[in-house]
Amino acid sequence: GAVVSQHPSWVICKSGTSVKIECRSLDFQATTMFWYRQFPKQSLMLMATSNEGSKATYEQGVEKDKFLINHASLTLSTLTVTSAHPEDSSFYICSAMDRATSSGANVLTFGAGSRLTVL
Amino acid sequence: DAKTTQPPSMDCAEGRAANLPCNHSTISGNEYVYWYRQIHSQGPQYIIHGLKNNETNEMASLIITEDRKSSTLILPHATLRDTAVYYCIVRGYNQGGKLIFGQGTELSVKP
Numbered sequence: 001g002a003v004v005s006q007h008p009s010w011v012i013c014k015s016g017t018s019v020k021i022e023c024r025s026l027d028f029q030a031t032t033m034f035w036y037r038q039f040p041k042q043s044l045m046l047m048a049t050s051n052e053g054s055k056a057t058y059e060q061g062v063e064k065d066k067f068l069i070n071h072a073s074l075t076l077s078t079l080t081v082t083s084a085h086p087e088d089s090s091f092y093i094c095s096a097m098d099r100a101t102s103s104g105a106n107v108l109t110f111g112a113g114s115r116l117t118v119l
Numbered sequence: 120d121a122k123t124t125q126p127p128s129m130d131c132a133e134g135r136a137a138n139l140p141c142n143h144s145t146i147s148g149n150e151y152v153y154w155y156r157q158i159h160s161q162g163p164q165y166i167i168h169g170l171k172n173n174e175t176n177e178m179a180s181l182i183i184t185e186d187r188k189s190s191t192l193i194l195p196h197a198t199l200r201d202t203a204v205y206y207c208i209v210r211g212y213n214q215g216g217k218l219i220f221g222q223g224t225e226l227s228v229k230p
Binding site for chain 1: 132153155157160161162163164165166206215216217218219220221222
């Protein structure tokens, strides 16, 4: 089945530094990927939609200059948390949609998530 | 806002069927019902989806009422590894593929 890989699975960084998280579709091509964040005991919150070769679409309230998204190829999207602060500490999860799926009910495959801790 | 309503938590005895309800009274004709689950500290895992008809796969069964305003996910023989948060999500084919998660149901399978 479809597999989405995220790296790193966890990262600790100092306040003020930037952190990059990678999301790869391993056995399929994904024209669209989605980035979510999740705080403890809460549900997933959609941050942005990443489309290959174009600018990401951010959900309301998500700072695009803070969370830089690049989707340079059909198998890779990256999320960079710039100038990270402790309040950015969270579980970041990506998902991808197989472009080969022709039905209207495209199933998203999720990565295992990346836990960011900002000191 | 999420378009679904689920009980916040449920318990189930190991080996018994787990029936997880979901209300989606405002569902429109082109919207599918999806079920995902999230085991602690992992990414969500796809379980099943359906439009009108009942569906079954190796993981679960999905029963959708005739008026499509509610559905039930059935895990036929729950195991301890089925302990997770289960999310029922409604999405149309013209909504860009994104999934909007509600609060889900925390299922605890007990020995």
